[in-house]
Amino acid sequence: NFEKVWLGAALLLIVGFIATISYGTVGAGIAMVDDSGGQIDPQAVQSGETGTTFDDPGVVKQNDSHYVVYVVAQQFQFVPGSGDNPIQVPANTLVTFKVTSADVMHGFAITGTNINTMVIPGQVAEVTARFDETGTYGLVCHEYCGAGHHTMGGSVEVV
Numbered sequence: 430n431f432e433k434v435w436l437g438a439a440l441l442l443i444v445g446f447i448a449t450i451s452y453g454t455v456g457a458g459i460a461m462v463d464d465s466g467g468q469i470d471p472q473a474v475q476s477g478e479t480g481t482t483f484d485d486p487g488v489v490k491q492n493d494s495h496y497v498v499y500v501v502a503q504q505f506q507f508v509p510g511s512g513d514n515p516i517q518v519p520a521n522t523l524v525t526f527k528v529t530s531a532d533v534m535h536g537f538a539i540t541g542t543n544i545n546t547m548v549i550p551g552q553v554a555e556v557t558a559r560f561d562e563t564g565t566y567g568l569v570c571h572e573y574c575g576a577g578h579h580t581m582g583g584s585v586e587v588v
């Protein structure tokens with residue numbers, strides 16, 4: 430009857446709104462920065478004794494549609510990320526980067542995206558993104574962190 434049709438239309442509209450909001454946050458490349466994250470002791474990060482995944486940082490699969498990448502920033506490299514240890518994540522999947530520092534303040538930016546956060550010792554910076562396109566993206570430290578700052582970078586391989 431007529432009332433049911435009206436109710437159905439209203440529900441469709443609500444679903445439509447939610448879809449629009451979701452698209453706004455994760456579509457078209459990227460999303461959301463939250464660097465208010467958890468507290469962590471930088472010296473424990475340095476010595477690998479945090480009792481967290483930061484002691485053996487890397488990519489952790491949560492499920493088929495969500496990966497978490499734990500990254501330690503330190504003078505003057507990202508682990509993983511720098512040298513012959515690129516970060517590898519799949520395309521079209523939610524990827525949360527959790528980044529902390531083992532020493533001083535660093536930056537964490539991925540070129541060609543709007544992923545860009547400060548990495549403050551004692552805190553865990555968190556950025557969630559979705560890469561729409563495969564390829565190799567540059568990883569850059571954009572906060573001055575000492576004599577080797579300009580050499581601090583790496584890569585993210587989206588496969």
Ligand code: CUA
Nearest residue numbers: 570572574578
């Ligand atoms: Cu690390 Cu600049």
